[in-house]
Amino acid sequence: MSNQNRGLFSSKFGIIVATVGSAVGLGNIWRFPYVAGENGGGAFLIVYLFFVLAIGIPVLFAELIIGRSAHSNAVGSFKKLAPKTSWHLVGAMGVLASFMILSYYLVIAGWTLEYLYQSIADNLAGKNTAELKGMFDSFVASPSRTLMWFFVFMLMNVVIISAGVEKGIERFSKFLMPLLVLLLVVIGIRSVTLEGGQKGLEFLFKPDFSKVTIDVVLEALGQAFFSLSIGMGAIITYGSYIRKKDNLGATSFTVAIADTLIAILAGVAIFPAVFAFGIDPAEGTNLIFTTVPNVFQRMTGGYIFSIFFFLLIAVAALTSTLSLFEVITSYLIEEFKIKRKLASIVTAVSIGITGSIATLSSNHIFNLKIFKLSIFDFLDYATANIMLPLGGLLIVIFVGWVFKKKKVLKEIRHSKHYKARYLPAIMFIIKFIAPVAIAIIFINKIL
Ligand code: TRP
Numbered sequence: 001m002s003n004q005n006r007g008l009f010s011s012k013f014g015i016i017v018a019t020v021g022s023a024v025g026l027g028n029i030w031r032f033p034y035v036a037g038e039n040g041g042g043a044f045l046i047v048y049l050f051f052v053l054a055i056g057i058p059v060l061f062a063e064l065i066i067g068r069s070a071h072s073n074a075v076g077s078f079k080k081l082a083p084k085t086s087w088h089l090v091g092a093m094g095v096l097a098s099f100m101i102l103s104y105y106l107v108i109a110g111w112t113l114e115y116l117y118q119s120i121a122d123n124l125a126g127k128n129t130a131e132l133k134g135m136f137d138s139f140v141a142s143p144s145r146t147l148m149w150f151f152v153f154m155l156m157n158v159v160i161i162s163a164g165v166e167k168g169i170e171r172f173s174k175f176l177m178p179l180l181v182l183l184l185v186v187i188g189i190r191s192v193t194l195e196g197g198q199k200g201l202e203f204l205f206k207p208d209f210s211k212v213t214i215d216v217v218l219e220a221l222g223q224a225f226f227s228l229s230i231g232m233g234a235i236i237t238y239g240s241y242i243r244k245k246d247n248l249g250a251t252s253f254t255v256a257i258a259d260t261l262i263a264i265l266a267g268v269a270i271f272p273a274v275f276a277f278g279i280d281p282a283e284g285t286n287l288i289f290t291t292v293p294n295v296f297q298r299m300t301g302g303y304i305f306s307i308f309f310f311l312l313i314a315v316a317a318l319t320s321t322l323s324l325f326e327v328i329t330s331y332l333i334e335e336f337k338i339k340r341k342l343a344s345i346v347t348a349v350s351i352g353i354t355g356s357i358a359t360l361s362s363n364h365i366f367n368l369k370i371f372k373l374s375i376f377d378f379l380d381y382a383t384a385n386i387m388l389p390l391g392g393l394l395i396v397i398f399v400g401w402v403f404k405k406k407k408v409l410k411e412i413r414h415s416k417h418y419k420a421r422y423l424p425a426i427m428f429i430i431k432f433i434a435p436v437a438i439a440i441i442f443i444n445k446i447l
Pocket of ligand 1: 022226
């Protein structure tokens with residue numbers, strides 16, 4: 001397939017909104033607050049920020065370089081750049097990780113639609129904490145409702161993905177991302193002006209380093225990979241749609257900074273409210289579904305804020321699922337030479353099957369466990385804390401040691417005015433710092 005036919009983002013703004021759209025998702029608004037809550041708040045935040053800078057930006061950059069040099073999907077890119085080697089297995093692990101993530105991510109994305117619906121129908125109002133918990137439990141125990149929303153979310157993906165890169169992903173992201181930022185700012189302002197919210201900000205920003213253990217470090221690393229959408233080829237795939245004249249260094253920085261700011265903004269929106277109403281910040285995966293409605297229905301304007309909030313998460317989740325979906329779809333289009341529409345349907349059907357199995361088996365009726373974790377927690381842990389950092393490790397090794405500086409330089413200097421003075425520094429991190437740091441964390445965790 002020629003490069004012209006496979007699609008390109010048509011503008012700088014399009015690249016940024018699509019890539020930030022991939023990065024900003026449930027990871028920022030659902031996962032970040034609860035993982036930070038369980039791992040000590042402020043101390044976790046500092047370790048996390050360090051990983052975004054020292055590992056996240058270099059991996060983002062490395063993935064963009066791979067994707068745009070090869071102009072191909074996650075597997076095809078490695079095949080093109082390192083033919084007759086096993087490097088394409090890194091891409092294959094990425095396709096597998098996409099499957100695993102989507103199998104639970106789409107389900108949770110579906111929950112946000114249920115809560116959006118319940119907010120609009122005003123069914124959350126007047127319920128106390130226990131009642132709200134009961135409502136959540138009976139909802140997730142209902143196979144028909146959870147599966148219905150899962151498939152609705154899937155359908156939205158199919159519609160947008162089959163419309164293509166520019167007319168689908170880029171067009172929708174341009175509209176959805178500004179909406180998301182607006183909603184988040186409104187909710188953030190409301191939350192910090194709540195009485196008693198101060199403690200929440202202290203929890204988020206005051207570090208207590210005695211809380212930092214190897215598990216906290218691994219969680220922070222996994223959260224950085226998950227939140228930035230790196231380590232499995234989503235950014236390789238999006239990079240392959242970036243025009244040669246666009247600046248990859250600036251894109252990596254912008255995406256990392258925007259994603260981090262939005263995670264912090266989500267923390268600022270959620271923790272003050274959690275503390276103001278005396279809720280446990282270590283509530284876990286249910287944090288936003290059981291505590292946030294609790295918060296909203298106790299405050300003035302709660303009806304409208306609740307609608308805003310769940311709309312916000314649904315939007316954030318949608319632009320993220322698009323990037324995961326596109327990893328599989330572009331792989332099918334290019335490696336099996338099938339049409340985009342068919343490829344997106346095949347993707348949907350296969351995830352429909354794995355996602356349904358995951359949903360049904362994590363349900364209260366039939367509670368399957370792997371390594372003492374529920375299926376969802378297992379899929380989340382295995383991908384975020386193991387597969388993504390491992391993928392990231394191999395990606396920086398590939399760009400640093402196989403691809404080498406000369407080719408990297410050529411790839412980023414298509415346009416003469418990108419001097420890329422940051423290159424020696426970032427290449428040093430890619431070659432030495434990032435791989436060593438990831439390896440040390442893995443080794444420490446195993447020992
Ligand atoms: N980053 C997204 C979030 O924070 C999720 C996501 C999209 C993702 N694409 C990914 C995670 C690729 C890992 C890899 O919600």
